[in-house]
Amino acid sequence: MGNDKLKDYxxxxxxxxxEEGPPKQIWEALDKRxxxxxxxxxxxxxxxxxxxxxxxxxxxxxxxxAGMGVYFSSHNKDLSAIIHNPTERRExxxxxxxxxxxxxxxxxxLKQYEPNSAVLEDFNQIxxxxxxxxxxxxxxxxxDQDILIKQMMRQYQQKxxxxxxxxxxxxxxxQPNLNKTEKKLTDDTLRL
Numbered sequence: 001m002g003n004d005k006l007k008d009y010x011x012x013x014x015x016x017x018x019e020e021g022p023p024k025q026i027w028e029a030l031d032k033r034x035x036x037x038x039x040x041x042x043x044x045x046x047x048x049x050x051x052x053x054x055x056x057x058x059x060x061x062x063x064x065x066a067g068m069g070v071y072f073s074s075h076n077k078d079l080s081a082i083i084h085n086p087t088e089r090r091e092x093x094x095x096x097x098x099x100x101x102x103x104x105x106x107x108x109x110l111k112q113y114e115p116n117s118a119v120l121e122d123f124n125q126i127x128x129x130x131x132x133x134x135x136x137x138x139x140x141x142x143x144d145q146d147i148l149i150k151q152m153m154r155q156y157q158q159k160x161x162x163x164x165x166x167x168x169x170x171x172x173x174x175q176p177n178l179n180k181t182e183k184k185l186t187d188d189t190l191r192l
Contacts, residue, residue: 134152
């Protein structure tokens, strides 16, 4: 029965359903609520050139990066080949043998003075650092070889300088004692 009433209502008011749309007042109210300004229409003519510019920039950056990578990798190989070449390392080997022979002779000279154990411990620490540098040089065959070699040479030089200073101080401390004993002997002989 409820269905018949609906059908009857639609038949009688059919004209009201077929109007053009909602009244103008509703559309005006909706217009006021919407943000002002016209809707932007996206044009492919504007987007495509921007996308192409970005793609070209990325391509140029990647090309420059790849070129630099190739250049530097070949340059580093040349340096590592020079360092690992035994004829190029002759200077390093000669300097190492010179410093080790000088240090060994100074250590022998120092042992005559019977140094205290603290001095020998300090030299053992220097030797440990030297061996660590040598291990680092063997591990990093491509990186920072020149820096490691310079550090090793500097360390040899420092060790030799320290030994020379210690020997000078020991010799200075022994000489006044010798002079005092000589004076005593001369004083004693003069008294006789």
